[in-house]
Amino acid sequence: MTQEFGMTALDDLDQALVHALQIAPRAGWARIGAAVGADPVTVARRWQRLARSGSAWIGCHPGPAAAESGQGCLAFVEVDCANGRLTEVARALVAEAHVITVEHVSGGRDLLLTVLAPRLSALTRWVTHRLGALDGIVGTRTHLASTVYTEGSRWRLRALSSEQIARLSEDAAPRGDTSAFELTDLDHALFAELSVDGRASHTVLAERCGTSPDTVRRRVNRLLSSGMAQFRCEVARPLSEWPVSLILWGRAAPAELRTVAEQVTGAREVRLCAGVIGRHNLKLVAWVRSLDDAQRFEVRLAERVPALTVVDRAVALWPMKLNGNLLDERGYRTGAVPIDVRAVGG
Template structure:
């Protein structure tokens, strides 16, 4: 059975395996899928060369604890939207850029060092782009789940367990891990290619290979760095993105948010400081499925008051990667929240 013109069942299983363990060896991937390591590597090479799948990496939980993540709505002059997007995608603090239905024209995910940096980004960079009419920002107070934990669900239970068994034991994590200044070049290099080997990481950063291995292993083990396998959404089974904005009573927010994060269609769930206090993003098969997902969520979680919903019309950048009209990878602009916002 073919799922699309470009990806067959084995391709989708391969991507799912790497969504489960993005830096797994080809030997492990091959064992999970029942193919040889060489076949697994060649299939990945074909997908990567076609820009249909890629692995990136970005900062993890320390951002919410010590820095700022925000969703920014941008209103634009319609005729200037393309030029506004061209300026936004080059900003290393702007992780994602979506053209959406609804009240806003663009929806951004931004990662910055602190609230003052967010202010500078909004006023000195985004606000100065020709064609921007207004911005509205919502600060993330807790990221309950995000895209690195979502997958295409193309593995059976045994295959998935093989991949899960390769991951580090979370019990080995530090209580409040953060990156050292020496780690930042590694994080940016892995934003370009989340599967870079230690020898190449050493060459790119000027570290010894043993130092690159030790530091990278610690970043991954503690969740300071989050690797993520992406797919061109237009070639997957889930080409439609929907975003719901909700209100949940404060006393129920943690419970509902945690439960929402376990819904298979939910890719991102975050509590925010805004007129509404919860944002949920889902990937679904069709536009009608976005309504069915909404009905399911409202029925399962009666505490939810749905405030607004929007569909993504075009995804120009996703977690540090510029995309083309079909959602294929064009090139990376790795997320760098430590850099001061500056106009393009």
């Protein structure tokens, strides 16, 4: 590791640690240490330094199962800003608890937002009355997500061997063995706390949410096993070897959309693949090594998925907010805004 803030490289142990936490983000340090070949004190100290420097972090956000159960909707909103007003508009939007991602992007829009809402009517009201009235905005376009085929919590740094991955995975909490359920105020409070610190202990969460550690343990386990919550260990993009975030919008025949999406998600670079309802029907985000590699990735994608037609593309110039986490212009974490789907109102 090279420096306390704004680290410029991850050594082998750092990379192994991040990969381990991507697989088991809330596992104890003894289990993480055993997987990466280091003692618990060392890996805990390493993680503290990574987190303190903004080089890596763990958060939590509502999973696709929440929307599938009728308790939320996901939208991607393009925003056009008046000349000279982009920073002002972005500053207002990153402060909103339900606008979980804000990116300054190239191409035919200035900002690209990822927005969560408890229901379609709430989203509509926010777009119409809040976003539409915000000074400095001259136009917006809203694309509703239908199915999320893959998202960033499944993306891996790939620093561990297959044996190390198996060791971590065999003790991991089971996913998808609990059916969706009605989210409570406590669940939403836990989302808010865990979105800022995904490794917060049950004791700390209990103190902040006004309940007992045993209750927190049960609720967190249920959120995870049902797929209602997704934990995610992120690394600052300059440290990932894939520093360029490429956004593609595509079109496939409706009858082939699921097959196309499954083929897309098989590409290592892909961090998000979602069906959308709009002028295009598929959106994907990929991390690539360079701008040249962005073009090469599109060529590889066309060869891999000939049934997909890419119709628009952009590069994230500055991901200002990523799943509630605030990032500087280099991509390092500087803080967080707790995620609260209900903050949209309506």
